[in-house]
Amino acid sequence: MKLYTGPVSLFSAKVRIVFDEKGLVPDEHVSVDWSLERRYLPHHPDIVRLNPRCKVPVLVDGDAVICESTVICEYLDELYPEPPLLPRTPAARARCRTLEAFADEEFFPAVWDQVEEALYPAAEGGRDVPRLAAARARMAEMYAELDGELAGREFFCDTYSIADIANFVMITAAATMGAPPDPVHAHLTAWLARTAARPAVAREIAAMRDYMAKLGTPA
Ligand SMILES: N[C@@H](CCC(=O)N[C@@H](CS)C(=O)NCC(=O)O)C(=O)O
Structure with a gap:
């Protein structure tokens, strides 16, 4: 899995915590550039290619490109159910x-x-x-x-x-x-x-x- 996040992105933080809670380490982790003056600009070229919204986090797992922190977290919870981070019922x-x-x-x-x-x-x-x-x-x-x-x-x-x-x-x-x-x-x-x-x-x-x-x- 290749994970793209932003160093102070709150949606990225959600995903990084889920990885850590599950004891997972992405095969590759790209922390995209961010600064107070330029924010995320210019966007990382991979993010421009992978996400029409040009936002992090993005997870690439084989052919699957998953954008949106909520969807990434649910994807991880389905692939790696332990410990569960969504209730069962x-x-x-x-x-x-x-x-x-x-x-x-x-x-x-x-x-x-x-x-x-x-x-x-x-x-x-x-x-x-x-x-x-x-x-x-x-x-x-x-x-x-x-x-x-x-x-x-x-x-x-x-x-x-x-x-x-x-x-x-x-x-x-x-x-x-x-x-x-x-x-x-x-x-x-x-x-x-x-x-x-x-x-x-x-x-x-x-x-x-x-x-x-x-x-x-x-x-
Ligand atoms: N709904 C998206 C929001 C993602 C988002 O807003 N990402 C921000 C960083 S927190 C971003 O990449 N912004 C880049 C930009 O606006 O240029 C999610 O949950 O993943």
Whole structure:
């Protein structure tokens, strides 16, 4: 398998954690270029060829070219079922997928607003302060919702799953950029510590922090 990821890409982080949790190492791992100034441009030529969206992560397995982090994670879970990262029953799988989609489609846009307004160099007109404030207000609401989902649970589903991985990478990015969950959300706070203690998660977070530290930016 050949895996393409971005060094600080949150969707790539999801996939790298899944590889690690399953004890898998890609035969080849390409970390595409990224910088604060140029972002992913110019795109890696293989990514241009393999993914019409020009985005990472991309997994190549023989003739199969798999784009989209969610699809890559499910592909890996089907090929290498142990340890399972999706629950077994249809209802539990539905809950897992819904919570993963929440991370990717609801939480990520607020993180992205924060990335553009607090991490990347300011656009020509300067920082859009209301955009950043609105993103953080949305995050506060989403933290309350996630805290409710975790009430009486160790993880989002019956056992640790892709729903935990997806939400963890988004929340950690938000926290790193100045918007951590309020400790009043005790279920969420305890879950964050529990998930951060997993070796595969800890290794990924350490690698991203090291990378950002070398760039001289907060991580
Ligand atoms: N829905 C996609 C999103 C992937 C994505 O947005 N990748 C970003 C990095 S986090 C990217 O490659 N961006 C390149 C660009 O926009 O130029 C997934 O889950 O894989």
